[in-house]
Amino acid sequence: MQRSEHMSLQTELMAKLAADKPELISLRRYLHAHPEVSYHEKHTAAYIKHYYEQLGMTPQDFGTGYGFVVDIHGGLPGQTLAVRADFDALPVQEENDLPFKSVNPGVMHACGHDVHTAYLMVLAKALNELRDQLHGTIRILHQPAEEVAPGGAPDMIAGGVLTGVANVIGAHIQTTMPTGYIGYHAGPTQAGGARFDLTITGHGGHASMPQLSNDAIVAGSYFVTAAQTIVSRRLDPFAFGTVTIGSFDGASAAYNAIRQQVVLKGDVRVMAEDTRKLIHQQVATLAKGLEAMFGVTCDLQYQEGAPVMVNDPDFTDQVATALKSTNLAGVTEVGDCGALNPSEDFAFYNHYVPSTYFYVGAAVADGKVHPHHSPDFLVNEDSLLIAAEAMGTAVVAYSQAQG
Known part of the structure; x- marks a missing residue:
């Protein structure tokens, strides 16, 4: 009996999503054309909320930013499952020649958050229409500011967005994976991150008399080289970690002036929290060493970002099993894609x-x-x-597992 009920709900949901494909594409294209960067998504949030309000659904704000949720209360008892999508864009100038190209100069949905938002809006609409057949509550979680550390997730969590929530599912579209492929991975899945700003201040002077100065550029150059030994000489060879100096600001209009101050910006990625602690300690030690070696002063501002994303093995297996056992149109393969390098505040x-x-x-x-x-x-x-159908399948399986 449960199997036939599951197939009936699954079939109904897939039919609704397929019928709403034109709306899904239209929503995504509007969002793509009107991107807003992290912590400035005022109009994006208002647009999404208006969509739900027109459907008679009630958005609830969480956190200090523009994040909110819409709860779908099922007609049957059960736990609360949250489904999350992010909606911020990036400070990137779009080069695509599209009829729905970004109209905001220097801002672009260059990571797919417009896709995440649009598919979740249409999925939420369909689930709400079928709510009498659902167990528990489905919390539609729209999150801002994923792209800027530490991200919008901790702010919403601090605001109580996970109160009463048993599990959370998220998804990300990947242009490096073929369309039709769905990937999953259990355990450590995406890297944790950190970033730092290092300001090195020496004593400027004339290039012909370097002995009277403390050259900040020389000290900074030494740091860039020495920082690479953190990974090659301080980490276990089987541990994953990167330290990247993404910016070295020592520019000057003068050819013959010794630079008094430089600013370096660095990025750190890890796949274990003990590795995170070690790299932080080593960066701080190197900065302190520069002061003794070059007679400069160092101001290190080190900010931890998202932790390592660790997908719960049992819950991941539950979702993967549902996706594998359902014959979704357009899905050619569901497989373990392994761990991915980028960080993600879903962690x-x-x-x-x-x-x-x-x-x-x-x-x-x-x-x-x-x-x-x-x-x-x-x-x-x-x-x-495909994203809407895959997430919908996971939601239906979760609901029916409680029946």
């Missing part, structure tokens, strides 16, 4: 409740790679419906 949800995050292939048909965060980032719009 904060994993830290508090058993959660999982999966990936939906979105490569364009011609095979050309359009990388995330690039000015020519481009997705295959077939991935929108």
Whole structure:
């Protein structure tokens, strides 16, 4: 009996999503054309909320930013499952020639958060129409500011967004994966991150008399080289970690002046929290060493970002099993994609409740790679419906498991 009920709900949901594909694409294109960067998503949040309000659904704000949720209360008893999508864009100038190209100069949905938001809006609409058949509550979680550390997730969590929530599911479209592929991974899945600003101040002077100065550029150059030994000489060879100096600001209009101050910006990625602590300690030690070696002063501002994303093994297996056992149109494979390098603030949800995050292939048909965060980032719009159907399948399976 349970199996037939599951198939009936699943079939109804898939039919509703397929019928709403034009709306899904239209929503995504509007969002793509009107991007807003992290912590400035005022109009984006208002647009999404208006969509729900027109459907008679009630958004509730959480946190100090623009994040909110819409709760769908099922007609049957059960736990609360949160489904999360992010909606911020990036400070990138779009180079694509699209009819729905960004109209905001220097801002672009270059990571796919417009896709995440649109598919969740349409999925929420369909689930709300079928709510009498659902167990428990489905919390539709729209989160801002994923792209800027520490991210919008901890702020919403501090605001109580996970109160009463048993599990969280998220998904990310991936242009590096073929359209039709759905990837998952249990355990450590995405890297934790940190960033730092190092201001080195020496004593400027004339290039012909270097003995009277403390050259900040020389000290900074030594730091850049020495920082690479953290990974090569301080980490276990089987541990993953990177230390990248992304910016070295020592520019001057003069050829013959010794620079008094330089500013370096660094990025750190790890796959274990003990590695995070070690790298932080080593960066601080190197900065302190510069002061003794070069007679400079160092101001290190080190900010921890998202933790390592650790997908709950049992919950991940539950979601993967549901996706594998359901014959979704457009899905050619569901497989373990392994761990991914980028950081993602969904990891904060994993830290508090058993959660999982999966990936939906979105490569364009011609095979050309359009990388995330690039000015020519481009997705295959077939991935929108696939994402909605995949997440909908996971939600139905979760609901029916409580019956």
